Amino acid sequence: MREGIDRIGIGMLGYAFMGKAHSNAFRKIGYLTWPPPLEPRLVAIAGRDEAAVAEAAERYGFERWTTDWQALVSDPEVGLLDNLGPNALHAAPTIAAAEAGKHVVCEKPLGRDADESFEIWSRVATTGVQHMCAFNYRFVPAVRLARELIDAGELGELRHFRGRYLQDWGDDPSLDTWRFHADEAGSGALGDLGAHVVDLARYLVGDIASVSALVKTFLPGREVDDAIEAAVEFEGGAVGTIEATRLALGRRNAFQWEINGQKASLAFDMERLNELQVFRADGDRARGFKTVLVSEADQPWWEFWWPPGHIIGWGETFVHEIHHLLSAIADDGDVAPVGATFEDGYRAAEVCDAIVRSGQTGSREQLSYRTI
Amino acid sequence: MREGIDRIGIGMLGYAFMGKAHSNAFRKIGYLTWPPPLEPRLVAIAGRDEAAVAEAAERYGFERWTTDWQALVSDPEVGLLDNLGPNALHAAPTIAAAEAGKHVVCEKPLGRDADESFEIWSRVATTGVQHMCAFNYRFVPAVRLARELIDAGELGELRHFRGRYLQDWGDDPSLDTWRFHADEAGSGALGDLGAHVVDLARYLVGDIASVSALVKTFLPGREVDDAIEAAVEFEGGAVGTIEATRLALGRRNAFQWEINGQKASLAFDMERLNELQVFRADGDRARGFKTVLVSEADQPWWEFWWPPGHIIGWGETFVHEIHHLLSAIADDGDVAPVGATFEDGYRAAEVCDAIVRSGQTGSREQLSYRTI
């Protein structure tokens, strides 16, 4: 144990793609961020497949493993539950952990629908623990810079948001994963990708007032949507589009968005996540979008890394995210507004539900949000 | 007169932005396309402002000018009426000219709404003259290449079209033009820019089955829309978005679209109109979008111009367009499918009307198209 740095015990539920990404972040916190807000101790990892979870424990350095998530929740050495399980496993363990006094971080989407998400949020909120919904794209430095520019009034009144999250791995009838099963995933591209678009739309532009949407399944027999398309209006008056698809051939991780304000515009593509496009109506005769290498822009997270221009990767967003959460825990600080709370997770779920309803009814759906 | 090349007398209604673009095209046909299908003779130009139309006649080389469009229509030396007037002046002169036996080309949108557009199409169609709605972006070589690749089956089944036409000159309350008056223009960004998106969507993907849309006016007192946002479904099953705005700061002429098919994807931006982005799922381990400089791609119009890589400009699309129309007239050929007929103009108007209705009602609007 390092002098003067407190430790926090981590219990992780899930060990696959997200398990690797989060474990990597926990392991790097202690030396890349210096001094770390808390020193993570990898106490236990849980998963359904005994051999796989045992190997994950050995690989990532967890002290023990279990196939029973209840063991994580009741483990006195676990101070933070990191829930990376399939969507159907978000509610019960997360609520149980919070009620056992543990801080909780839960992968997105928070629940499989707005009701379940509200249940998670409202029950966890009463316990007083820190809670974060793992919308990791808030932790891309370019996204944070965008938010800072908007907060500083550099864009003026916002007129447009157009966001789309395009991937292309879904066009394979032989593929099977929990992500294609309605009971486990809740929805398809909507909850997997569209929820990210909704969250950044809310983070950057504000709450959504209405959606007019299409929900489409292309592959015969697939239980969940392959794509959603929505025209949206924001409470602040901006209008735009939200799209998500797993069938945009050639786009691998293309979460692209653009915001047009009265004084400036911003544009972004996750496949070039180190860059933010910035246009300002500043009277300069040399008028155009600037390609900002974000390492340049006095970003608070950049000190963890390298000199300017030495770009970072997608995995680093999790280091920023975990660092942010551990700082909030250590200092009894606020996860919001930089991080997404469970309330943010719930509100995104309301929008996703409205997209589903609009797809079914053909009507524009007005949003209303519950409070606690 | 050149030996063996017939002449055709041109009557032009309008002399401003589009007058310059079309006059330039007529003047270049005779030597850039060789031999030209017909040799244009600039007979007469009409406009409301006497001094301005007289100067335009001198500048562009028309033999005479008039402030009375009826004089164009009754002029026996005019074989082709080119109608570039405000939208409210599309119907009467175009119909009259056709009924006087003259071929007609009319700027987009064909009419101010679907009814007026249908009236123009149905009455002109019975006369037997050639008619073209001047959707000039079909005459961008990259767009034609896209159509050829789609026709050849290289994309397979089409899944997505997302198109947006973004400009930024509209955010000026002091600006006044016929384009902001409902009676003269019919609509705002919708008819001016959105109609282009609708036409290319139809040209490349096929007819549109339904729209779920928002229509938004940001500036107080403006009679027409500043922006439209729509989720759309095509008859062939593809889904996507159509957007148009004059308030996207930093986007000057950004008509951007992307098409995802089962075997390939295409993407385009009018601000780089010489380039087509092409992705093919061809099994190559080096997988990605190819930036095709379209001068390379055996385009039928490229012979008019320069060696490969020596790019062309926006104005050249009109040379291609006029050449195409004159060829159809000379050979008694078909304007369609490369060029837009008045039927195409009418069908685009039906979609625009449905966007307006959906904006008002909040409901998804199903399209139906009249026939003659």
Add this chain to the structure above:
Amino acid sequence: MREGIDRIGIGMLGYAFMGKAHSNAFRKIGYLTWPPPLEPRLVAIAGRDEAAVAEAAERYGFERWTTDWQALVSDPEVGLLDNLGPNALHAAPTIAAAEAGKHVVCEKPLGRDADESFEIWSRVATTGVQHMCAFNYRFVPAVRLARELIDAGELGELRHFRGRYLQDWGDDPSLDTWRFHADEAGSGALGDLGAHVVDLARYLVGDIASVSALVKTFLPGREVDDAIEAAVEFEGGAVGTIEATRLALGRRNAFQWEINGQKASLAFDMERLNELQVFRADGDRARGFKTVLVSEADQPWWEFWWPPGHIIGWGETFVHEIHHLLSAIADDGDVAPVGATFEDGYRAAEVCDAIVRSGQTGSREQLSYRTI
């Protein structure tokens, strides 16, 4: 004849690629630039092949044609000789025309080497006519904007110029053109492409002090160079590279350059000639290169064309060039510094000769320039 606009008779020597580009420019001057400085009258065209020159005369609208360039020079109705012939035909007709009191424009390179170029310059200069060496890339709006930014001190002290002109049509042993014959062309990629790089280097950064170069012929039996590579030092202290090749597969007309100054940097690619990349060290936290669509930048030539964002093509550079020359003739103004005079043509030839010498000797060659 238009009232109040004087006419000038044009005699053109050559009718192929450059004949088309220049004829197009002469024909557009009269209506795209308004009022034009002078109204060009296409008096006569000369060329070696009787059928081809006759067809060119008909196509481009010259009143007469000849296979004898002397006829152009002695034609009293010719006021301006436009020499587009092979390099070996630059000296004699150009000098003769000037000595007959005609203004002269001559394609680049001015002569086949520095001696011939000096002969042309010095003899023409004594006649008092206007003379321009047709380095048309000075007439790209982005290049002019670059020069204006440099002249305004926005870059501060210049440190680096790296320019390369890359094409790829040269790798065909079966191809034959005067451009591959030493006696007609003088050199290969050097005079054809490298001379453009040298001219813009001089135009933007200043005169060149020394070169250390390689000259390479890849194809067996080819008489001229396929590529040149040079490390260069400028009189003002900047250092950099100059490259030209016809064997850069995939690069069709990629004349790319970058300039780094103490306060700003600029970058350009002819395949995207409407764009200038501009970086400024202005203390903005959002730091990066701006992609300037040059139509935006109050460019003096832009009024000839379209609204902002409606891009222009390579061919339009000749309209700017001819307009500039005719303005100088009409007003007895200066071709320099925006246009290249024959002195600029000569100085570029000195640099090209030094590249050849350095390639042969292996030594760094110091430049010295003759004066008259």
Add this chain to the structure above:
Amino acid sequence: MREGIDRIGIGMLGYAFMGKAHSNAFRKIGYLTWPPPLEPRLVAIAGRDEAAVAEAAERYGFERWTTDWQALVSDPEVGLLDNLGPNALHAAPTIAAAEAGKHVVCEKPLGRDADESFEIWSRVATTGVQHMCAFNYRFVPAVRLARELIDAGELGELRHFRGRYLQDWGDDPSLDTWRFHADEAGSGALGDLGAHVVDLARYLVGDIASVSALVKTFLPGREVDDAIEAAVEFEGGAVGTIEATRLALGRRNAFQWEINGQKASLAFDMERLNELQVFRADGDRARGFKTVLVSEADQPWWEFWWPPGHIIGWGETFVHEIHHLLSAIADDGDVAPVGATFEDGYRAAEVCDAIVRSGQTGSREQLSYRTI
């Protein structure tokens, strides 16, 4: 200790920028590459500043620290010396460690000049340990893909290499670092950045036959070069340029290179290190450079990371590099050709020395390489 995975003790000399990058790599090997070839044990770290080296030891998890590099070399628990010290400290510790039977990896440039580099290589080579010169850019997946395409003959005969490494932090007279002192660094931009260009030129195209170069110091009083410019010829016949500068304003880590072959071309920019531009002359009418997201391309290192399209950062190159070295140690395999041996380090130094000589003499310098 994990079952079945051998451990290797690491001794590290240096703790600053490179210390962080290498420590990060050693710490990630054990769980990102699975199973790891060897499990690194961070035994000891050495540095000049006692407080700083102690903090680095605590931060990165070294078991002990020292201010005396001899202690590393004589430490029986150290199996691999990682030398990240200033250039002047490369020779003695590296040679001593090898002679003590430890494997060695040394940052580039290997020595301060060719003589010192040869001394290091020749003395280490006789000991039989594994040796690697840490040219980490060979471990960018796009660079490895480029090498694989070249090795597979996809480019055919190579004609051009043009490489430049541009940074802009050098224009600050108040800045002081060992990198500006001739005795510690040997050279400036040349050894720091130019050596990388030389190494990749050699790795991708082959050995260099001659250089014609300029070496330039802009800032008064600076002991080392700010920039180098060279025209180069390869033994295989290709020609091109090599440039390095710390004064290219706006370029932060822009190591850009392009290779033109007879059948294909490749281009790269380190600021977008996940992408390789690939052009193939394959007869496709849709002709252009493909932007390959390298995660797609079956890269051997990609399995360490994330799904396709989830990009990696600059820091990850060190994970690849260390994994490669540990694999060679574990399997008694070859560092070459994927990794750079000390012979590669020596050969790069010969080219750098030739650039210096050519800068001084003004003559083209022919290369010759010593053997052992």
